[in-house]
Amino acid sequence: MGIVLSFDDKKPAEPDLSALLALTSDDMGRVNELILSKAASHVEMIPEIANHLIASGGKRLRPMLTLASAQMFGYEGGGHVKLATSVEFMHTATLLHDDVVDESDMRRGKKAARMLWGNQASVLVGDFLLGQAFRMMVDVGSLEALRILSDAASIIAEGEVLQLSAAKNMETTEDEYLAVIKAKTAALFSAAAEVGPVISGADRADQAALRSYGINLGLAFQLIDDALDYGGSASALGKNVGDDFREGKITLPVVLSYRRGTAEDRAFWTRCMERGENEDAELQEAIALLRKHNAIEDTVERARHYGAVARDALAPLADNEHKSALLDVISFCIARAY
Amino acid sequence: MGIVLSFDDKKPAEPDLSALLALTSDDMGRVNELILSKAASHVEMIPEIANHLIASGGKRLRPMLTLASAQMFGYEGGGHVKLATSVEFMHTATLLHDDVVDESDMRRGKKAARMLWGNQASVLVGDFLLGQAFRMMVDVGSLEALRILSDAASIIAEGEVLQLSAAKNMETTEDEYLAVIKAKTAALFSAAAEVGPVISGADRADQAALRSYGINLGLAFQLIDDALDYGGSASALGKNVGDDFREGKITLPVVLSYRRGTAEDRAFWTRCMERGENEDAELQEAIALLRKHNAIEDTVERARHYGAVARDALAPLADNEHKSALLDVISFCIARAY
Numbered sequence: 001m002g003i004v005l006s007f008d009d010k011k012p013a014e015p016d017l018s019a020l021l022a023l024t025s026d027d028m029g030r031v032n033e034l035i036l037s038k039a040a041s042h043v044e045m046i047p048e049i050a051n052h053l054i055a056s057g058g059k060r061l062r063p064m065l066t067l068a069s070a071q072m073f074g075y076e077g078g079g080h081v082k083l084a085t086s087v088e089f090m091h092t093a094t095l096l097h098d099d100v101v102d103e104s105d106m107r108r109g110k111k112a113a114r115m116l117w118g119n120q121a122s123v124l125v126g127d128f129l130l131g132q133a134f135r136m137m138v139d140v141g142s143l144e145a146l147r148i149l150s151d152a153a154s155i156i157a158e159g160e161v162l163q164l165s166a167a168k169n170m171e172t173t174e175d176e177y178l179a180v181i182k183a184k185t186a187a188l189f190s191a192a193a194e195v196g197p198v199i200s201g202a203d204r205a206d207q208a209a210l211r212s213y214g215i216n217l218g219l220a221f222q223l224i225d226d227a228l229d230y231g232g233s234a235s236a237l238g239k240n241v242g243d244d245f246r247e248g249k250i251t252l253p254v255v256l257s258y259r260r261g262t263a264e265d266r267a268f269w270t271r272c273m274e275r276g277e278n279e280d281a282e283l284q285e286a287i288a289l290l291r292k293h294n295a296i297e298d299t300v301e302r303a304r305h306y307g308a309v310a311r312d313a314l315a316p317l318a319d320n321e322h323k324s325a326l327l328d329v330i331s332f333c334i335a336r337a338y
Numbered sequence: 339m340g341i342v343l344s345f346d347d348k349k350p351a352e353p354d355l356s357a358l359l360a361l362t363s364d365d366m367g368r369v370n371e372l373i374l375s376k377a378a379s380h381v382e383m384i385p386e387i388a389n390h391l392i393a394s395g396g397k398r399l400r401p402m403l404t405l406a407s408a409q410m411f412g413y414e415g416g417g418h419v420k421l422a423t424s425v426e427f428m429h430t431a432t433l434l435h436d437d438v439v440d441e442s443d444m445r446r447g448k449k450a451a452r453m454l455w456g457n458q459a460s461v462l463v464g465d466f467l468l469g470q471a472f473r474m475m476v477d478v479g480s481l482e483a484l485r486i487l488s489d490a491a492s493i494i495a496e497g498e499v500l501q502l503s504a505a506k507n508m509e510t511t512e513d514e515y516l517a518v519i520k521a522k523t524a525a526l527f528s529a530a531a532e533v534g535p536v537i538s539g540a541d542r543a544d545q546a547a548l549r550s551y552g553i554n555l556g557l558a559f560q561l562i563d564d565a566l567d568y569g570g571s572a573s574a575l576g577k578n579v580g581d582d583f584r585e586g587k588i589t590l591p592v593v594l595s596y597r598r599g600t601a602e603d604r605a606f607w608t609r610c611m612e613r614g615e616n617e618d619a620e621l622q623e624a625i626a627l628l629r630k631h632n633a634i635e636d637t638v639e640r641a642r643h644y645g646a647v648a649r650d651a652l653a654p655l656a657d658n659e660h661k662s663a664l665l666d667v668i669s670f671c672i673a674r675a676y
Contacts, residue, residue, distance in 0.1 A: 171543035171654075173550040174647050205509035212511040259653035266654070298646070305643040308636070309512050315597035316604070 015331035017059070023325055024067040027081055031063050034085040038132045049113050049125040053092050056108045061221075061329070062192045063088045069196025069210050072322035079140035079199050086149060087192045089133035094156055094188075096126035101160065102247060109240070145195040152191035159183025168248055168274045170258050170266070177255050178219070186218030193217070193326075209313050213326065216310035221333045223303035226251035227296050230287055232337040242283045248273050252302065254286075256295040265289055300337045307334050353669035355397070361663055362405040365419055369401050372423040376470045387451050387463040391430050394446045399559075399667070400530045401426045407534025407548050410660035417478035417537050424487060425530045427471035432494055432526075434464035439498065440585060447578070483533040490529035497521025506586060506612045508596050508604070515593050516557070524556030531555075531664075547651050551664065554648035559671045561641035564589035565634050568625055570675040580621045586611050590640065592624075594633040603627055638675045645672050 021028075039050035063084035070080035098104070099112040100119045106112055114122040130153065137146050163180045166172050193214030197206045224232075229244040230253050244251050250273055258269045271277045272286060290296050307330045317323050359366075377388035401422035408418035436442070437450040438457045444450055452460040468491065475484050501518045504510050531552030535544045562570075567582040568591050582589050588611055596607045609615045610624060628634050645668045655661050 171546065173546050174650055175550045175553065176546070208509065208511050208514070212513045215513065256650055256653075259650050261654075301646075302643070305640070308639075312512055312594055312597050315594075 015328050015335050017061075017064075017329065017332055019321065019325035019328050020064050020068055023071065023322060024064045027067045027071075027084070028060065028064065030078075030081045031060075031067070031084050031088065034081060034136075035088060038085065038089070038136065039129070041128070045117060045121055046125055046128055049096070049117050049121060050092070050129060052110075052113055052116065053095060053107070054088075056110050058091075058108065060088065062091050062188060065189065065192040065214065065326075065329075066196055068322050068325055069193045070200055071196075072317075072320070072326075073197050073200035073202040073206060075196065075200040077199070079142065079145075080196065082136040082140050083145060083149070083195050083199065084192075086133040086136045087188065087195075089129040089136075090149070090153060090156070091188060093126040093129040093133070094160075094184075096122045096129070098160070101164065102249075104247060106243075140199065142195075142199050144198045148191045148194050148198065152187045155183045155187040159187070166250070168250070170250065170254075170270050170273055172250055172255055174252065174255055174259075177250070177252055181219060181222040182215070185222040186215045189218030189221065190214035206317065209317060212313035213310045216306040216313060217330055217333065220303040220306040220310060220330065223252055223299050223306070224333050224337045226253055227299040227303070227337050229253075230290055230296055232296065232300070241287075242280075245272065245283050245286055246278045248276060248278065252299045253290050253295040256298055257286075257290050257293040260293040260295070261289065265293075300334070303337070304334055307331075353666050353673050355399075355402075355667065355670055357659065357663035357666050358402055358406055361409065361660060362402045365405045365409075365422070366398065366402065368416075368419045369398075369405070369422050369426065372419060372474075373426060376423065376427070376474065377467070379466070383455060383459055384463055384466055387434070387455050387459060388430065388467060390448075390451055390454070391433060391445070392426075394448050396429075396446065398426065400429050400526060403527065403530040403552065403664075403667075404534055406660050406663055407531045408538055409534075410655075410658070410664075411535050411538035411540040411544060413534065413538040415537070417480065417483075418534065420474040420478050421483060421487070421533050421537065422530075424471040424474045425526065425533075427467040427474075428487070428491060428494070429526060431464040431467040431471070432498075432522075434460045434467070436498070439502065440587075442585060444581075478537065480533075480537050482536045486529045486532050486536065490525045493521045493525040497525070504588070506588070508588065508592075508608050508611055510588055510593055512590065512593055512597075515588070515590055519557060519560040520553070523560040524553045527556030527559065528552035544655065547655060550651035551648045554644040554651060555668055555671065558641040558644040558648060558668065561590055561637050561644070562671050562675045564591055565637040565641070565675050567591075568628055568634055570634065570638070580624075583610065583621050583624055584616045586614060586616065590637045591628050591633040594636055595624075595628050595631040598631040598633070599627065603631075638672070641675070642672055645669075 035054055036051075039047050039054065041047060066084040066087050067080055070083075095107060096113055099107055099114050100122050104112050105115055112122075113125070117125075134150070137149055159180055159182070162183060166176055166180060190211050191214070194207055194211040197210050226244065229241065229251065231241045254269060254273065258266055261269070268282075268285065268289065272282050310330050311327060314323055314326060373392055374389075377385050377392065379385060404422040404425050405418055408421075433445060434451055437445055437452050438460050442450050443453055450460075451463070455463075472488070475487055497518055497520070500521060504514055504518060528549050529552070532545055532549040535548050564582065567579065567589065569579045592607060592611065596604055599607070606620075606623065606627065610620050648668050649665060652661055652664060
């Protein structure tokens with residue numbers, strides 16, 4: 001006996017971020033100007049490092065969330081541009097500090113800043129960007145937005161420490177891993193989305209909706225990223241596969257495969273993750289094990305769960321182009337896995 | 339284009355608790371004796387009330403989890419019986435206090451204790467049972483088990499307060515609701531399962547596995563309970579449908595239906611939940627709305643997600659009859675919805 005599911009439920013027709021990009025394009029122009037001016041300093045190394053990272057081309061999803069979530073509730077001032085810039089600076093600072101902590105050589109296909117300017121400069125420029133982020137938030141003058149973003153900053157740092165203590169520990173449970181990415185990734189998505197309604201004077205329910213959207217989108221986003229690092233559910237492997245593996249990062253696909261594996265499988269993962277045997281041959285074997293245990297598909301399945309929760313978080317809001325653009329972000333995140 | 343899912347993935351073949359019952363039957367005999375002796379008091383009202391509730395026939399799932407999780411790691415003393423009894427007393431105390439807070443008239447199809455002996459006695463006998471629970475835990479002498487169970491006691495109380503502040507508020511988000519049931523229900527499941535490996539001297543990874551199993555099982559259990567209160571996904575409605583509705587309890591099916599609904603649907607839910615219009619006619623309409631928004635099915639779907647996480651939590655443990663019995667509990671919980 002079987003039931004037929006429409007394939008559309010599983011794979012939406014090529015969702016993209018075009019609606020979000022269009023809605024935030026003017027404001028993102030202002031964010032980019034502000035990024036350049038606030039990363040300026042007479043200490044030359046600061047703009048050099050900041051621009052290296054800022055120019056290296058992330059999707060800028062987080063500041064776009066702040067802009068869209070402010071526009072959505074009719075915000076008319078200029079504070080959302082400052083908050084969006086703060087959010088991007090917080091994110092950039094985290095990346096700089098992360099690379100030092102993880103001893104990463106590369107970041108988005110380029111040399112990590114720490115390889116070019118050293119660890120000390122990376123740490124300090126991260127601190128500088130965090131400082132600038134707080135100055136801009138204070139400038140906006142919303143105590144509630146300040147509380148939300150400074151809470152997020154603490155939670156992110158706490159998440160890093162938590163990850164440090166969980167790092168290289170193959171016994172990490174799914175719940176423990178979830179707690180790490182909730183802090184490290186989802187907290188900033190959540191704050192980025194929540195400050196929009198806050199500075200627009202939207203009501204508590206709208207604020208809670210955007211907060212919930214952000215946290216669940218962030219979880220889905222990170223889980224899909226984890227799946228993509230092993231090629232997602234596509235059969236052909238693209239480039240950039242295996243970065244997490246080579247860095248010994250324990251992500252959900254690995255947690256699931258380890259837990260579901262035989263004693264022999266687990267010994268393999270321990271060798272790779274805890275003892276650093278992570279050449280191409282091991283990567284091939286790792287991917288075979290992930291496939292065997294359905295670990296990538298089930299990571300995507302977990303992401304789909306959080307995507308569904310994020311979708312319901314926005315459900316009560318009036319239908320408009322902003323809501324539709326934010327829902328597209330969920331579909332886009334999930335669809336990346338295919 | 340469609341894909342065919344085997345129906346077996348969705349509906350396992352009538353899973354039941356028989357394996358767990360068989361494994362814990364002897365020890366449960368001891369738990370039942372201990373319950374009677376520890377609920378004894380020269381203050382007559384105490385055993386009367388305690389026995390009223392204890393005899394009213396819950397499944398005793400929580401103490402069975404403690405017993406099975408201790409046996410699983412080869413525990414040989416008698417402490418697991420005391421901890422299992424403590425867990426059941428904590429649960430019973432919560433029910434007594436809950437009924438007072440919720441002003442419930444009925445509990446498991448019988449008159450609530452507070453209707454027979456009054457609110458004050460219900461509160462105090464709950465406190466007495468909690469006190470007895472702590473005495474038994476101290477008796478066992480494991481500081482770690484004491485920490486786990488006393489943490490759970492605080493978290494449960496905190497969850498009740500959280501629920502109080504969320505009660506009758508239709509704007510409750512799914513995340514907020516999840517936080518409530520994580521504290522109110524899942525924390526005790528988690529503690530019940532975690533103390534087994536603790537008193538058996540199992541290692542940290544086994545302890546984390548059982549904790550994670552418990553919390554996710556607890557979430558799945560409560561979500562299925564919520565779905566069942568509206569008839570589950572069965573088309574025929576059984577008895578006892580609508581208790582939550584009549585008490586104005588906002589559970590996930592209602593949260594989803596409210597959030598997904600039209601302005602008119604939302605006005606309906608607000609009338610029912612916040613203003614107490616909850617006769618049979620409204621219940622019929624409520625169920626129609628839940629169906630229209632797929633809210634019951636999606637609540638079961640969310641439960642299935644937590645069930646999958648609980649399953650992976652146990653995955654690394656050696657296969658044996660205890661593990662198999664604990665996995666059956668997950669399937670049993672989910673299957674109740676059909």
